[in-house]
Structures are given as structure tokens and as C-alpha cells.
Amino acid sequence: MTHIVTDNCRLCRFTDCVTVCPVECFHADEERSYIDPEVCIDCGACVPVCPVKAIYDAADMPEDLDRWVAVNAERSAILPRVTAKQPELPTAAARRAELGY
Amino acid sequence: MSESGRPLHVAVVGSGPSGFYAAEALLRSNLPFQVDMLERLPVPFGLVRSGVAPDHPKLKEVIRIYDRVARTPGFRFFGNVAVGDAVTVNELRGIYHGLIFACGAQTDRRMGIPGEDLPGSHTATEFVGWFNGHPDFRDRTFDLSREVAVIVGQGNVAADLCRILAKPVDELRTTDITEHALDALATSRVREIHVIGRRGPAQARFTPRELRELGEISDCLTLADSRDLQLNAESETELADPDNINSAKNCEMFRGFAANRETRCGRTLRFHFHLSPAAVLGEERVEGLRLERTRLRGPPFAQTTQPAGESMTLDCGLVFRSIGYRGVPIPGLPFDDRRGTIPHVAGRVNDGSMPLPGVYVTGWIKRGPSGVIGTNRADSVETVESLLADVPRLRAEEKPGGDALEELLTRRGVRAVDYRQWLSIDEAEIRRGRPRGKPREKFTRVRDMLACVDVAEDRQIREQDLRSSIDR
Numbered sequence: 001m002t003h004i005v006t007d008n009c010r011l012c013r014f015t016d017c018v019t020v021c022p023v024e025c026f027h028a029d030e031e032r033s034y035i036d037p038e039v040c041i042d043c044g045a046c047v048p049v050c051p052v053k054a055i056y057d058a059a060d061m062p063e064d065l066d067r068w069v070a071v072n073a074e075r076s077a078i079l080p081r082v083t084a085k086q087p088e089l090p091t092a093a094a095r096r097a098e099l100g101y
Numbered sequence: 102m103s104e105s106g107r108p109l110h111v112a113v114v115g116s117g118p119s120g121f122y123a124a125e126a127l128l129r130s131n132l133p134f135q136v137d138m139l140e141r142l143p144v145p146f147g148l149v150r151s152g153v154a155p156d157h158p159k160l161k162e163v164i165r166i167y168d169r170v171a172r173t174p175g176f177r178f179f180g181n182v183a184v185g186d187a188v189t190v191n192e193l194r195g196i197y198h199g200l201i202f203a204c205g206a207q208t209d210r211r212m213g214i215p216g217e218d219l220p221g222s223h224t225a226t227e228f229v230g231w232f233n234g235h236p237d238f239r240d241r242t243f244d245l246s247r248e249v250a251v252i253v254g255q256g257n258v259a260a261d262l263c264r265i266l267a268k269p270v271d272e273l274r275t276t277d278i279t280e281h282a283l284d285a286l287a288t289s290r291v292r293e294i295h296v297i298g299r300r301g302p303a304q305a306r307f308t309p310r311e312l313r314e315l316g317e318i319s320d321c322l323t324l325a326d327s328r329d330l331q332l333n334a335e336s337e338t339e340l341a342d343p344d345n346i347n348s349a350k351n352c353e354m355f356r357g358f359a360a361n362r363e364t365r366c367g368r369t370l371r372f373h374f375h376l377s378p379a380a381v382l383g384e385e386r387v388e389g390l391r392l393e394r395t396r397l398r399g400p401p402f403a404q405t406t407q408p409a410g411e412s413m414t415l416d417c418g419l420v421f422r423s424i425g426y427r428g429v430p431i432p433g434l435p436f437d438d439r440r441g442t443i444p445h446v447a448g449r450v451n452d453g454s455m456p457l458p459g460v461y462v463t464g465w466i467k468r469g470p471s472g473v474i475g476t477n478r479a480d481s482v483e484t485v486e487s488l489l490a491d492v493p494r495l496r497a498e499e500k501p502g503g504d505a506l507e508e509l510l511t512r513r514g515v516r517a518v519d520y521r522q523w524l525s526i527d528e529a530e531i532r533r534g535r536p537r538g539k540p541r542e543k544f545t546r547v548r549d550m551l552a553c554v555d556v557a558e559d560r561q562i563r564e565q566d567l568r569s570s571i572d573r
């Protein structure tokens with residue numbers, strides 16, 4: 001099992017998640033963050049800090065998000081690691097509002 | 102050497118998560134930090150070693166990150182050095198440009214009720230420290246010959262206690278739980294475990310992952326009383342908040358436990374709510390716990406309890422309290438007795454009357470016992486940012502750094518354990534665990550840890566002699 005970043009994480013990169021990950025297993029591209037399932041130790045620290053509730057424990061993720069398991073594994077393998085909070089993307093606030101958070 | 106190239110000496114006190122994340126943040130900055138980590142025990146990693154439950158091995162993989170920090174140039178480990186005892190805060194201030202206290206919350210909150218100290222009434226810390234091999238608790242004994250045990254508190258530490266008491270002992274044999282705990286648990290006659298919460302199911306502090314595990318213990322029936330699970334309007338409002346999804350999940354699981362039919366099982370685990378301990382009963386030892394029913398009062402997310410004017414007695418032979426942790430004051434530093442932490446502003450130690458330049462805090466001793474391991478990372482980054490902003494002022498004074506500490510310790514006959522020596526303890530523990538199918542068998546006494554270092558050093562000397570005699 002691992003933790004999974006899902007759909008809600010897009011065009012925001014608040015990366016609050018990154019600041020609390022004890023093992024630095026977040027990777028990111030221009031739009032999203034991804035968790036490396038090989039490194040994540042399932043501590044759950046990132047879940048409550050994500051402002052748009054994008055992160056799930058794979059053990060209790062809604063089924064319609066299943067495809068994100070593979071996406072996290074694939075993308076994290078090829079993208080650079082992020083170890084510190086990044087500047088928010090300019091689209092972040094709009095995205096948050098769109099999702100109702 | 103240029104002004105900016107002169108080393109900046111910082112001592113980090115405590116080798117738990119917050120200490121290592123502070124060290125990491127310092128060593129990642131572009132300044133020439135020399136970081137010395139001082140730890141009371143000969144072995145590092147704080148509660149990751151002595152708190153995190155033995156049946157959660159994945160979490161302990163975080164140690165790999167700390168190991169990487171410890172191998173970074175500029176880092177030194179001084180194990181077996183208790184600050185306030187082997188060396189004082191004032192002495193350290195003379196040696197280092199900066200001090201970061203990351204010494205955790207070392208003691209439990211008290212219930213403040215009669216009978217709390219009767220034999221058979223224990224803190225979670227004692228029990229956890231005992232089964233995890235913390236030297237302070239090596240010689241505690243727990244009478245597991247009675248059938249009923251009560252755990253007061255409903256957070257993740259209480260969940261750890263439940264699993265260790267409820268799981269079939271064979272499922273623990275391949276973990277790094279200590280051998281003396283396995284022996285005691287193998288003859289345990291505990292059959293009923295009651296978990297008591299002062300407030301309602303919506304206020305229980307378990308994370309859903311931890312709670313779910315409690316419903317999945319083999320040969321253990323997990324129960325709750327459906328009458329206990331009725332929620333007042335305020336609690337319903339709490340559960341409807343999207344930020345409070347964990348509590349909603351917990352309540353769903355409690356309802357599942359309440360629907361479990363009573364079948365024959367080796368053990369039962371029962372959740373109780375709205376009960377506040379009023380007295381631990383017994384003459385010579387614990388015979389029961391008197392509980393008072395409570396009612397919730399106040400607005401959502403600020404509900405407190407009031408006596409509901411009804412009490413009951415639960416016969417039991419063991420009581421564990423797991424209602425929170427407190428830091429221990431360190432001579433020379435201010436202390437907030439109410440919160441059990443060192444007062445600070447953004448990590449700078451300051452109680453409002455006495456700012457202490459160059460002295461910082463992080464982790465549990467800074468913010469209290471909240472959050473998970475990773476929470477300490479963001480916390481330590483905040484503290485180190487404050488320190489970095491102070492660097493121009495800190496470096497104005499010349500400080501001798503770690504060599505001076507080493508000299509002082511030698512003079513006092515304090516035997517410090519360095520990181521290489523810890524690695525030899527680590528290796529020996531792993532070796533001891535192998536024939537038992539365990540990831541490690543911990544040393545549980547300081548003298549055994551130190552003896553292990555001696556043996557390893559002797560062997561190295563002998564190997565070196567051998568090598569040089571072959572060379573000749």
C-alpha cells in the first residue's frame with residue numbers, strides 16, 4: 001500500500017504536502033505532484049495538509065480514482081524529486097475556489 | 102579564512118525526528134555549519150526507535166533518511182550525553198553559536214485522580230518503552246495475569262497498546278519487539294481490553310488507518326455500544342466539515358464494531374465513550390476503575406465535558422493512561438508548565454521576559470505532542486529559518502565547537518558514543534535478531550550497548566594488528 005495523489009492536484013502546486021513528508025518521496029511536473037510508492041512509508045502526514053484533499057491512503061481511496069495508482073508510480077519514476085515548498089502557481093487560487101476549498 | 106568561511110557551530114539536543122530534520126536543514130543551507138547532535142542514550146532516533154510500534158516496521162524505514170543526514174560531512178553524533186547532566190545549557194552556550202533543543206516530550210500527563218499510582222496502574226510511556234526496549238523502562242514489570250485491562254485515551258498511542266495486548270503473540274515474534282516483552286506477553290491472561298474516551302466517538306483522535314487495524318486483529322472481537330454512538334447536533338456539524346473527514350470515517354468504523362455479533366474469540370476489545378475516570382480502585386493493587394458519565398457541552402470543535410451525574414465501576418487488573426505527553430524542564434531554559442513545552446516565538450526560545458539569543462526549539466518540546474513524524478520536518482524547517490536569519494548576530498562571537506565539547510566530556514569521564522560506534526551497535530542488534538527471524542534484537546541496557554561498542558572496537562584493533570602483521 002501507499003499514498004496516492006489524485007485528480008484534485010492540478011495547476012496549483014501549493015506543495016504543502018512536500019514540507020511534511022518525512023522521506024521526501026514527492027516528485028512533480030509543471031502541473032501536479034506524484035508520490036513514489038517505493039519510498040512512501042504510509043505515515044499519512046501529507047493527507048491533512050493538502051488544501052484540495054488530493055491525497056488518499058490507497059487503502060481507502062474511492063474506486064473511481066484507481067487509475068491514479070499507476071500514474072503516481074509512472075510519473076514519480078521519471079520526474080525530479082521536490083524537497084521544499086514551491087511558489088504557488090498563479091492558477092492555484094482559482095483551482096482551489098473551483099474545487100470549493 | 103574569510104569571515105563567511107568560518108565554521109558555525111550548532112548543537113542539536115535530541116536525536117529524534119525533529120533533531121534530524123533540524124540537522125538536515127542546517128547542513129543543506131549554504132553556510133559552513135558544523136552540527137553536533139547530543140543524545141541522552143547511546144542509540145539514536147528517539148521515538149522512532151522507542152515509540153513507534155514494533156508491528157509497524159514500514160514507518161521505521163524513515164531511519165534511512167536520518168542515516169543519510171548522519172553521514173553528511175559536518176555532522177557528528179554524541180550519544181550517551183545527557184544535557185543538563187553531563188553538560189549544562191550554559192556550558193553549551195559557551196561552546197556553540199547556536200543550540201537547538203529537540204528533546205521531545207518525555208513524560209505522560211497525569212489523570213489527577215485517587216489511586217493513580219497503585220501497582221497495576223501505568224503510563225503508556227512505561228509500557229511502550231518496555232516493549233520497545235528503552236533502557237529507562239527495562240526493569241518495569243506489568244502484571245498480565247488479570248483478565249481485564251483498561252486503556253484510558255483514544256489516540257494512536259492507545260491503539261498501539263491495544264494491538265500489543267490483543268494480538269496473538271506469535272504475530273509479534275517476527276517484529277523488533279524485545280524478547281523480555283515477548284516472554285511476558287506469551288503468558289498474558291488478558292482477555293478483555295476496554296478503551297475509554299472522555300468525549301464521544303466523533304472526538305476520538307485515532308487516525309482511520311490505526312482504527313481500522315483494531316477491527317482486523319486475528320482472534321479478537323472488536324465491539325462498541327450503539328447507544329454510545331448517537332451524536333448530538335454539534336458533533337454532527339463537526340462530522341459534516343470536509344476538514345474532519347477522519348472523524349467521519351472513525352464513526353463509520355465504530356458503527357461497524359457496534360454491529361459485530363458477540364462470537365467466541367480469544368480476546369475482546371471494547372470501545373467506550375462519554376466516560377471520565379474518577380478513581381483507580383484497590384487497596385494493594387488495581388482492582389477496578391470508577392468512571393463518571395459525561396455529557397458534551399459547547400459549540401462544534403470546542404465541546405468540553407460535564408459530569409452527567411451517573412457513575413459506574415469497571416473491574417480490572419490493569420490500567421494504562423494514554424492521555425498525552427509533556428516535556429520535562431531542562432535547567433537553564435524557561436518552561437511552560439501548563440503546556441509542558443519550552444516557550445518560543447517561531448522556534449526562538451523566549452518566555453516573554455527572557456529571550457535567550459542563540460537558543461532554539463523544535464519538535465514535541467516546541468509544539469507539544471501533536472502530529473506525525475513528518476510534521477516535525479516542517480516544524481524544524483521553521484526553526485532553522487529563524488536561526489539562519491540570526492546568523493549575522495550569532496557569528497559575531499567566536500565559538501570553539503565540538504572539539505571543546507569532546508575535551509570537556511573526556512575531562513568529566515563521560516563516555517560519548519559516536520555515529521560509527523552506533524553503527525556497530527546497530528549491526529550487532531541485527532545479527533542478534535537473525536536467528537529469531539526478527540529484524541533486530543535490541544540491546545535494552547545502557548551498559549550492554551556500551552559493552553557492544555567495546556567488543557566492536559577490540560575486534561577492529563585486532564583486525565588492524567592482524568592486517569599490519571600480514572603487511573610486514
Ligand SMILES: Cc1cc2nc3c(=O)[nH]c(=O)nc-3n(C[C@H](O)[C@H](O)[C@H](O)COP(=O)(O)OP(=O)(O)OC[C@H]3O[C@@H](n4cnc5c(N)ncnc54)[C@H](O)[C@@H]3O)c2cc1C
Nearest residue numbers: 115117118119141147148152183184204205464465473474
Ligand atoms: C508510542 C508512540 C507511538 C508513535 N507512533 C507514531 C507512528 O506510528 N507514526 C507517526 O508518524 N508518529 C508516531 N509517533 C509520534 C512521533 O514519534 C513523534 O512525532 C516524534 O518522535 C517527535 O519527535 P521529537 O524529535 O520531537 O521527539 P523524540 O522522538 O521524543 O526525540 C527526542 C530525543 O531527545 C532525547 N533527549 C531528551 N532529553 C534529552 C537531554 N536532556 N539530553 C540529550 N538528549 C535528550 C531523547 O532521548 C530522544 O531521543 C508516536 C509517538 C509515540 C509516543
Ligand code: SF4
Nearest residue numbers: 021040041043044046
Ligand atoms: S504518506 Fe507520508 S511518506 Fe507517504 S507521501 Fe505522504 S507524507 Fe510522504
Ligand code: SF4
Nearest residue numbers: 009014015016017050
Ligand atoms: S498539497 Fe495537494 S494539491 Fe498541492 S501539490 Fe501537494 S498534493 Fe497537489
